[in-house]
Amino acid sequence: MVNTMSKYTEQLKDVRWKEKSLLILKRDNYTCCRCRVSGVKFSVHHFLYFPNTKLWEYPNDLLITLCDECHSKEDWSDGFISGYITSITAIGRIYRSEMKLIGDLNG
Ligand SMILES: [Zn+2]
Numbered sequence: 783m784v785n786t787m788s789k790y791t792e793q794l795k796d797v798r799w800k801e802k803s804l805l806i807l808k809r810d811n812y813t814c815c816r817c818r819v820s821g822v823k824f825s826v827h828h829f830l831y832f833p834n835t836k837l838w839e840y841p842n843d844l845l846i847t848l849c850d851e852c853h854s855k856e857d858w859s860d861g862f863i864s865g866y867i868t869s870i871t872a873i874g875r876i877y878r879s880e881m882k883l884i885g886d887l888n889g
Pocket residue numbers: 814815816817818819848849850851852853
């Protein structure tokens with residue numbers, strides 16, 4: 783059984799994730815989707831996590847650019863994320879079945 787956390791950090795270093803996150807950063811114009819700050823350090827945030835799915839296998843719709851400050855805030859009670867969640871839940875449902883297929887193939 784592989785430790786989930788070390789698997790996660792390994793994936794963050796993977797070139798496929800680096801390419802994927804660069805794509806998201808470009809799409810979002812290197813601007814935080816929450817506070818609209820630019821010119822800072824960013825993280826690409828996953829709205830949802832699926833089992834047995836590598837970070838770069840997620841559809842772009844489930845990924846957004848956040849500045850490190852927004853990303854580290856667990857309290858997103860201003861409705862920013864819940865608004866997103868509502869709009870992506872349907873997408874999530876569709877992709878979840880596809881992701882499971884990918885997971886099965888990899889597994
Ligand atoms: Zn921000």
